[in-house]
Amino acid sequence: MIFVDRNDAGKKLCENLEKFKKEDVIVLAVPRGGLEVAYDPIKSFNFEWDLIIPRKIGAPHNKEIAIGAVSADGSYFLDDHYVNMLGVSQAYIELEISEQIKEIHRRMREYRGSDTFPKVEGKTVIIIDDGIATGFTILAALKAVKKQGASKTVLAVPVGPKDMIEKFKKFVDEIICLHIPDEFYAVGAYYMNFEQVTDEEVFRMMNELRR
Structure with a gap:
């Protein structure tokens, strides 16, 4: 189709x-x-x-590669296979989640007028x-x-x-x-x-x- x-x-x-x-x-x-x-x-x-x-959580050396994703309320999903294979640290994940939540809220305010x-x-x-x-x-x-x-x-x-x-x-x-x-x-x-x-x-x- x-x-x-x-x-x-x-x-x-x-x-x-x-x-x-x-x-x-x-x-x-x-x-x-x-x-x-x-x-x-x-x-x-x-x-x-x-x-x-929602926004994808990008890999440390290539943000285009998604290792997971996060939503506006902080709910997130991680692909353990990618995280382990790339050796992604918990500190990086937490920082990336925080940055993506900020961007989600910015877009929500832009589109909806409210986050x-x-x-x-x-x-x-x-x-x-x-x-x-x-x-x-x-x-x-x-x-x-x-x-x-x-x-x-x-x-x-x-x-x-x-x-x-x-x-x-x-x-x-x-x-x-x-x-x-x-x-x-x-x-x-x-x-x-x-x-x-x-x-x-x-x-x-x-x-x-x-x-």
């Missing part, structure tokens, strides 16, 4: 999310791409919504992104919403690798993934148009959803 763009992926996700419209739902979109995917489900079913902004964590207690929380690769940031987000009292967690993505989808089943109450290829390359490989979503587009979508 190839999606035209994130908007097309969101429209296709709607068919699988309609069943939640009678529940007390909050959709948490992972910006920037996840908000474009979440746009149609939010509009179609009048879901409450907000943003969740308070979304109100998820007692709700069905549907986390939407444009796809899964390593899954680290989504795992950190899931840990956070459970810690904050979500009654049910649902992960909804257009595409993800088979091994990660299987792994996620033990972390969420339900997972919705439209395309699980036998050989996964990169999230963008399953979109005809996978241009980066700009901040201006994020603000435009947020303003439209607030109307």
Whole structure:
């Protein structure tokens, strides 16, 4: 399955999310791409919504290599294999987590006007992104919403690798993934148009959803 763009992926996700419209739902979109995917489900079913902004924890000598991820409330996930293989110290991990939390809060204030964590207690929380690769940031987000009292967690993505989808089943109450290829390359490989979503587009979508 190839999606035209994130908007097309969101429209296709709607068919699988309609069943939640009678529940007390909050959709948490992972910006920037996840908000474009979440746009149609939010509009179609009048879901409450907000943003969740996890950040990867980068390796000491190459920040592009993720050894884990952290969410706004300090909930984090580490890949022990990478941590041990690279000999990453606890002091470095704590410093990197602190730096990434500062950046998360900065982005939350920029996008939302507030760095308070979304109100998820007692709700069905549907986390939407444009796809899964390593899954680290989504795992950190899931840990956070459970810690904050979500009654049910649902992960909804257009595409993800088979091994990660299987792994996620033990972390969420339900997972919705439209395309699980036998050989996964990169999230963008399953979109005809996978241009980066700009901040201006994020603000435009947020303003439209607030109307």
